[in-house]
Amino acid sequence: MAKKLKVRLFEDAVAWFKDHSFDVLEAPGASHRVFLKKYHCSAAIERTDNSGVKIFAYPGYLINGEISKLVDHGYQKVLQTTKAEYPATADHLKALHDFSEELKEGLGMISLYNESLGTVSEAYVYDRVRDRDLPESERPKRPWQQSAAIKKRPA
Secondary structure (H helix, E strand, C coil), X not given: CCCCCCCCCHHHHXXXXXXXXXXXXXXXXXXXXXXXXXXXXXXXXXXXXXXXEEEEEEEEEEECCEECEEEECCCCEEEXXXXXXXXXXXXXXXXXXXXXXXXXXXXXXXXXXHHHCCCCCCEECCHHHXXXXXXXXXXXCCHHHHXXXXXXXXX
C-alpha cells in the first residue's frame, strides 16, 4: 500500500532533527544550509527556493572532522576522504545505514526497499567497470576496441 509522504519545509525539518537528537550546526556564512550529525555520521541539507529542503552533502562517516565518501570496490567498501581511504567496518556501515534512514524520515523522503536492506555506497568502482561513468568520448579505448579499429582501417 502506498503511503503519502510528509514533505517538510526547511524549518520543520531542522526542528524534527533537533527533536530526534541530531546535532544541528549552521554552515559558516550560509543561513540556508545546516550540517547534521548523529552516530558519528554527518550530512548537510539546504533550503530550496520554495522553502523546501534538499540534501546538499551526501551522508558519510566522520573521519578527522571530514565527511567521508563510501566507495564500493567490489571486494571491499572503503571510506574515502580527501587524504586517504579507510576500510569500512560493519560498525561504520551500520551507523551510516541508521543515519541515512533517519535522515530520509526527517526530510520526508521515500525509503526504498533496496536501500533499507543495507548500506548503499555513493560510488561503485569495480575494476571491470572502471571509467564507465565517464561520457563515451572521454572513456579510454579497451583492447578489443583498439584491435577492431585497426582491422577497419583501409589498406
